[in-house]
Structures are given as C-alpha cells and as structure tokens.
Amino acid sequence: MATVLIPLPHRDYDPSEVAVPWRVLTQARHRVVFATPDGGMAMADPIMLSGEGLDLWGWIPGLRKIPLIGLLLRANHDARRDHAALVTDAAFGAPLRWDALHAGAFDGLLLPGGHCARGMRSYLESKLLKNLVAEFFAADKPVAAICHGVLLAARSQRSDGRSVLYGRRTTGLTWALEKSAWSLTRITRFWDPDYYRTYRETSDQPAGYMSVQQEVSRVLADPADFLDVPKGAPQYGRKASGLVRDSDADDTPAFIVRDGHYLSARWPGDVHRFAREFAAMLPA
Structure with a gap:
C-alpha cells in the first residue's frame, strides 16, 4: 500500500480532479492524505458541483437554480457522486498543513487543478508547494498532475x-480547451467574464500567453514537449472535442502523457484513466 499526498487550496479546487482519483486510489488499497494551507478542510469550486451561475440568467436569484450550460460544464454524475463520498472521508476532513509536508513521508504526489482565480492562485503560487514538488521530482517518486496542477509542477524548480x-514530455490544460470554455462563459457569465481564466494577458501580451499551455511550454526544453492529441489518433474527435469525458468503463475520450515517474493529463475528461494509470505506477 502506497501513501499518496494530494495538496489542495482553501477553496475552488476542481471536484472531479480530486474525488475521482481519491476513489480510484483508495479502491486500489492506497492511502490518500490531503493537505491545505492551514490544515482546515478544503472546499471545491461550488459552480463545478452545481453548474449554477454559468447561464445568462445565472445572476438572477431563483432562475440561477435552473442551469442549462452549467449542466454541460459542471462535474458529471460520477464525479459528483465521488465528491459526495469524499467529503465524508476522515482524511479529507483532517488535512495536514502545507508547512508540515516533506516528500520523504509519501510514496507519491497528485496535483489536481481548478481554474477559479479566487482560490487557486494561492495553490499555484505557493513557494511551499513548489519546493515540495521539486523534492518529489528530485527523489524520482511518482508525480501525477492534471489541468492547472501541471502549471504548479512547471513553476517548481x-x-x-x-x-x-x-x-520531460507533458500535457496539461490546452489553450484550445481553455479558450473554448472561456469564450462561451464570458458571454453566458457576462457579469464575471473571466471565471474560466486563472490568469489574463496584459495589453502587450498576445492571446493565450498566460494560458496553462503557453506558460508550461515556455519552461520546457522544447515547446514541442507539450503534447496534445495527435491528428489521426484513434477516437481523435472524442478526445479533442472537450465535450466527451472518460469513465470507469470507457477510456476512449482520455488523453494522458507518461514520462518516467511523471504522469500528466489535460482536464476532468481524462481523470478516470489518469487516476488508474497513477494507481498502477505506485508501489504495491
């Protein structure tokens, strides 16, 4: 049985990217430990659980309870089920503190994502976490990162x-996926048009410069080491559309990249395959 660390921000982590790996890892008889900035229980991005607030009428009390676009963008049924179980887990309710962590206490590290700037920036910008990630890589222990979690890894030196x-080769939230969600919700969530962008470009920066894909690519040995679904790949349409998510029974929409003891994935639609692959990478 391996012990896996999942660090989280105070709030706004993506529920799919935390709850599905937690279930898959624990079902594989691995132990999962959580950590937050001060040891308090973390809270998921509520919009990704309910879907409320992603429609044109999402700012109107009462009507916001009737999501339409939100039903497409929120965590799917399986992830919401897993998250409901996660919040009752004893380890999730009693996380460690970020300043008490060291790589030697764990067999593996999983870095989930989440795009909402209000909660995620403290996680993505934490010197404590960046030093911790570097410790895991220096020790050549298994590390898995998905979506914005790849950005935290990229910032670790x-x-x-x-x-x-x-x-190394990696994937992460692609600009195509990030831009498509942002382009939609900047219209439907017009009162908060940058909800899907954790970082925005300044006036002198080209479009996408502060996207996950471009920031990660800038620190790689070769920008081509950031991988996306290759054209002509089997099930290319399902993998690249951003509309189809994988499941326990169907891996075909997922795209992941493994490089040695490092595993990466793009978005919640890859999370089931991502979690199973990481579980298999850990020591028995």
Missing part, C-alpha cells in the same frame, strides 16, 4: 533553476 519539467 530544480536546484539548477530550471523547471522540474525541463527535459
């Missing part, structure tokens, strides 16, 4: 000052 992802 080796002793030579390069990113821990320098010289």
